[in-house]
Amino acid sequence: MDWLRRKLPKREALERNRLLRPFAHKLTNPLIWRFNRRGVARGLALGLFAAFAIPIAQTPFAALFAFGLRANLPVAALSTLVTNPITFPVVYVAAYQAGARLLEFRARADRLIGAADNPVDRWLSQGIELVGTTYLGLILFAITAGLVGYAAGHLGWRLWVSRRWQRRRLFRRRREAAAEAA
Secondary structure (H helix, E strand, O other): OHHHHHHOOOHHHHHHOOOOHHHHHHHOOHHHOOOOHHHHHHHHHHHHHHHHHOOOOHHHHHHHHHHHHOOOHHHHHHHHHHOOOOOHHHHHHHHHHHHHHHHOOOOOOHHHHOOOOOHHHHHHHHHHHHHHHHHHHHHHHHHHHHHHHHHHHHHHHHHHHHHHHHHHHHHHHHHHHHHHHO
């Protein structure tokens, strides 16, 4: 946590940046930078949703969502990295398979376009089937990942806080035992 706080840009640096100056007042809002249970859970959910639902430029969209929903901006931006150039082929193949199972969409999309006698119509119908089925799977993944991320954010925060309380109790007991021994 301390490492992340040290790496985050300071408020003054954001206000001085000429590219960010038009909306620096929104970037300096403390609600989107504060690490609390609700903000982190929202940021995680929004980032995971954007990672799967938006094929290109997930991080800027996650940042825009974070502004509107008062989510933690760094967590939202970092959680979009689950889909990266290494993982996206696996994600897209799995999304196509999930979409195909969900729709049982084995028939060609020729019915949508009509009889595909020429190669262009056939190529277009196959493209519609592939893209539509894959995007349906991606939306399914986005909703599931968002819900799981939100729950995991709350649960992880609760476990982290309870572990800190246990350490405090243990430290207090050791200190009391050392005081009694002395």
